[in-house]
Amino acid sequence: MRKEAVVPRPGHEPVAIVGMSCRFPGADNPEAFWKLLEDRVDAVREVPPDRWKIDEYYDPNPAAPGKMSTRHGAFLDRVDEFDAHFFGITPREAARLDPQQRLLLELSWEALENAGLAPDRLAGSETAVFAGLTTNDYAFLQVPDLEGFNGHAGMGSGHCIAAGRLSYFYDFHGPNAAVDTACSSSLVAVHMACQSLRAGECTTALAGGVNVMAAPHMTVFLSEWGVLAPDGRCKAFADTADGFGRGEGCGFVVLKLLSDAVADGDRILAVIHGTAMNQDGRGTRFSASNAAAQIGVIRKALDDAGLDPAQISFVEAHGTGTPIGDPIEVEALTATVGRPRDGESRCALGSVKANVGHLEAAAGVAGL
Numbered sequence: 410m411r412k413e414a415v416v417p418r419p420g421h422e423p424v425a426i427v428g429m430s431c432r433f434p435g436a437d438n439p440e441a442f443w444k445l446l447e448d449r450v451d452a453v454r455e456v457p458p459d460r461w462k463i464d465e466y467y468d469p470n471p472a473a474p475g476k477m478s479t480r481h482g483a484f485l486d487r488v489d490e491f492d493a494h495f496f497g498i499t500p501r502e503a504a505r506l507d508p509q510q511r512l513l514l515e516l517s518w519e520a521l522e523n524a525g526l527a528p529d530r531l532a533g534s535e536t537a538v539f540a541g542l543t544t545n546d547y548a549f550l551q552v553p554d555l556e557g558f559n560g561h562a563g564m565g566s567g568h569c570i571a572a573g574r575l576s577y578f579y580d581f582h583g584p585n586a587a588v589d590t591a592c593s594s595s596l597v598a599v600h601m602a603c604q605s606l607r608a609g610e611c612t613t614a615l616a617g618g619v620n621v622m623a624a625p626h627m628t629v630f631l632s633e634w635g636v637l638a639p640d641g642r643c644k645a646f647a648d649t650a651d652g653f654g655r656g657e658g659c660g661f662v663v664l665k666l667l668s669d670a671v672a673d674g675d676r677i678l679a680v681i682h683g684t685a686m687n688q689d690g691r692g693t694r695f696s697a698s699n700a701a702a703q704i705g706v707i708r709k710a711l712d713d714a715g716l717d718p719a720q721i722s723f724v725e726a727h728g729t730g731t732p733i734g735d736p737i738e739v740e741a742l743t744a745t746v747g748r749p750r751d752g753e754s755r756c757a758l759g760s761v762k763a764n765v766g767h768l769e770a771a772a773g774v775a776g777l
Contacts, residue, residue, distance in 0.1 A: 421607075421683065421713055421714070421715065422607060422666050422667060422668065423666075423667040423680045423681060423682050424602075424603045424606055424607075424664050424665070424666060424667060424680070424681040425664065425665050425666070425667045425669075425670035425671075425675065425677045425678075425679075425680055425681075426662050426663070426664060426677070426678045426679045426680070426681065427524045427525075427526075427663050427664070427665055427670050427675040427676060427677060427678065428520045428521060428522075428523040428524020428525070428526065428661075428662070428663035428678070429520055429523055429660070429661065429662045429663065429678060430516045430517075430519035430520035430522075430523055430660065430661050431516065431658065431659065431660035431661075431774075431775070432485060432512060432515075432516060432658055432659050432660070433445075433452075433483075433485075433656075433658035433660070433765050433768070433771075433775055434452035434453075434483035434484060434485060434656055434657070434658060434765045434766065435450055435452035435483075435765065436452075436765075438519070439523075442775075445764060445765075446761065446764055449764070450764060451642070451764065452483045452656070452764060452765045452766070453481050453482065453483050453640075453641050453642050453654055453656075453766055454481060454482075454483070454484065455480050455481055456480060456481065456482060456484070457484055459489070460484065460622065460623065460624075460625075461624070461625045463480050466625050466628075466629065467479075467480050469639065471632050471633060471635050471637070472633065474633070475629060476629065476632065477625060477628045477629050477632040477637070478632040478637055478639060479628070479632065479637050479638065479639055479640065479641045479654070480641070481640060481641025481642070481654060482622060482628070482641050482654060482655045482656060482657075482766060483641075483654065483655070483656030483657065483658075483765050483766030483768075484622065484656075484657060485621070485657055485658060488508050488512075488621060488623075488657075489508065491503060491506070491508075491511040491515070492515075493506075496514050496578060497578070505551070507545075507546075507547040507548070507571070507621075507623075508547060508621045508623060509542055509544075509547070509571060509619045509620070509621050509659075510570070510571045510574060512619050512621065512659035513540055513542075513571055513572075513574070513575060513617075513619050513659065514574065514575065514578065515659075516617065516619075516659045516660065516661050517538075517575050517579075517615055517617075517661055519661075520615060520617070520661035520662065520663050521615070521663060523663070524663040524675065524676075525675070525676065526613070526663065528579050531579060531580075531581065531613065532579065532580035532581075533580055533582060534581065534582065534583070534612060534613065535581075535582055535583040535610070535611045535612050535613075536576075536579070536581040536582070536583045536611060536612065536613045536614065536615070537581070537583035537584040537585065537602060537605050537606075537610065537611035537613070537614040537615070538572050538575045538576050538581060538583070538584075538585045538586075538614070538615045538616075539572070539584075539585075539586050539588055539598035539599070539601045539602045539605075539614065539615070539616045539617075540571060540572040540575065540586075540587055540588065540598060540615075540616075540617060540618065540619070541587075541588040541589070541590070541594025541595035541596075541597065541598040541617065541618030541619070541770045541771070541773070541774070542568055542571055542587060542588075542589065542594065542618060542619050542620070542770045543589050543591055543592075543594055543620065543769055543770040544620060544621070544622075544627055544769065544770070545568070546621065546622060546623035546624035546626065546627065547621075547623045547624070549623075549624045549626050550623060550624050568587040568589060569587050571587055571619075572585050572586060572587040573585055573587075575615065583605070583610065583611035583612070583613075583614070584605050584610050584611055586598075586601065588601065588618075589770070591769070591770075592727070592729075592767070592769050592770070592772050592773075593773055594618050594769075594770040594771075594773070595616070595617050595618025595660065595770060595771050595772065595773040595774035595775075595777075596773030596774070596776075596777065597686060597773075598616040598617060598618060598773075598774075599616045599617075599662065599664070599681070599684065599773070599774065599777065600684040600685070600686050601616070602614035602615075602616035602664050603664065603681055603684050604684075606664060606665065606666050607666070612665070612669065613663065613664070613665055614663070614664040614665075615661055615662075615663060615664075616661065616662055616664060616774075617659065617660045617661035617662060617771070617774045618659070618660065618768075618770045618771040618772075618773065618774050619658070619659040619770060619771050620656070620657045620658065620659075620768050620769045620770045620771045620772075621657045622655060622657050627655075628655060631655070635652070636652050636653060636731060637652045637653065637654070637655070638650075638651050638652035638653060638654050638730060639651065639652075640654070641654035641655070641766070642654045642730070642763075642766070643728070643729055643730035643760070643762035643763055643766055643767055644730040644763065645726070645728035645729070645730045645735065645759075645760035645762055645763045646726075646728055646730075646735050646739065646758065646760070647730065650730040650731060650732050650735055651730070651732065652730065652731055653729040653730050653731055653762065653766070653767040654730075654762075654766045654767060655766055655767060655769070656762070656765050656766025656767055656768045656769075656772075657766075657768060657771070658765065658768045658771045658775060659771055660771055660774035660775055660777075661774070662774065662777065664681070667680060682713075682714035682715070682716065683710045683711065683712070683713030683714025683715070683716065684710055684713060685706045685707075685709035685710035685712075685713055686706065687702055687705055687706045687709070688702065689702045690702065697733060697737075698733070698734050698737040698738065699737075700737045700740045700741050700744075703737065703738065703741035704741045704744050704745055707741060707742070707745040707746065708745060711745070711746075718745050718746045718748060719746075719748075719750045719751070719754060721746040721756055722754070722755070722756055722757065723756065723757045723758075723759070724742055724746060724756060724757070724758050724759070725759055725760065725761070725776040725777070726738055726742070726758055726759065726760050726776075727760070727772075727776075728758075728759070728760025728762055728763070729760075729762055729767050730760075730762065730763070739758075742756075742758065760776070761775050761776055
């Protein structure tokens, strides 16, 4: 977008991204992720043997009970490794700690480090945490062992605990929330963080999301629902789109009001001028997207930012690669930022899901 075109309004102050971190398939940090995208890397691979035995679960028929219709996904390496001592967690507690909680701890630290913010100096501050997460695979793995499903297992699996653990570890006193709005969880977390900063509820905010495929259950469910691509890949906006491929990862951004970031001398990586959120309401069916609702939320975001649609030159889209969802998203974008323009101005469209799969609760922060 053209920098000079943004006009801040009272109550709509821009929010600065002053730090970020990520661990995505094939990329352990933002620089590596950018390189992966530049090199057009396909991070999808066959289900690694340390997750589940794919030969026991695979069946090309999506309706086969208890089976999955794909052998592939985008996975992290060494997701079982964790420096529990660094975070003050005992070995017994760590064994029952969901890998998603482990990643949230590690990536929140890396995000603060990337922002040049010393965690000990933030202790006692009004720093907020908004963490998106949806799946609970690690709990599924522990359920058969009811004798071992102790207090540590309960604490290690709860979504509210996952977010709360960060504020506890860092001694943050700002708002704290675990966010589960399915695939939009991490973007809703960013939206809530921006709202909280603008409302004066916090001075700094950590926002992001995480997804780890530790068990086969969710992939079996999605296969039977008929939404997974047989080859495990998201063919975003392609004629060959036939469902999405699952991926995993974790990412955080560190946010401040732009005026505070400038005053503090922070390195400003990007600026969020507007955010918006809504819901489809009743549509053709529960799982189908609603173009009218998408048009509405895009217009609200533009209004919040004080931007004209013609000023948008790139959209990082949801773009899962489903034959129903992608056309609806394109319809909504065409009706808003894609309308005819003066001169040679154009709006490009992309989706990182084509490289790293659909990270579900972490998908939004990957796109951001």
